[in-house]
Amino acid sequence: MSGHDAQMLKGVLSLLLLELCAQQEDYGYALVVRLQGLGFPELAEGTVYPALSRLESQGLLEARLVRSASGPARKYYTPTAAGAAERVRARQAWDALVVAVAAVRTDSVRTQEVPT
Structure with missing residues (x-):
């Protein structure tokens, strides 16, 4: 599925990156x-690299350089303890938001179905 709203994606990108890096240490392009x-x-x-840098500067990701046989060294990212805590917090916030949006959408559908 393409065509995601850029502003919504921007709001959830940090969570997505923390989730992926928690699953396995990885480098920018692979992410x-x-x-x-x-x-x-x-x-x-151009969207992911600045987000990774931001997460690293906030102390939520740590990086290490690994030599690459096919080019320059790659920067591999993994969550810090603070990043793991932020991942849990952001996941809970996301889950609560999804429930609230679903409630509004469900109520909106019911309201549209009720004859006037």
């Missing part, structure tokens, strides 16, 4: 490819 394969084809390196 882009994983996200694209998981339903975010419009996501580009």
Whole structure:
């Protein structure tokens, strides 16, 4: 599915990156490819790399350089303890938001179905 709202995606990108890095340590381009394969084809390196840098500067991800046989060293990311805690907090906030939006949508559908 493509055509995600850019502002909504921007709001959840940190959570997505923390989730993927918690699943396995990975480098920027591989994270882009994983996200694209998981339903975010419009996501580009120019969006992901700044988000990774931001998470690293906030102390939520730590990085290490690993030599690559096919080019420059790659920066691999993994969550810090603070990043793991933020992942839990953000996941709970996301789940609560999904429930609230679903409630509004369900109520909206019921309201539309009621004859006047």
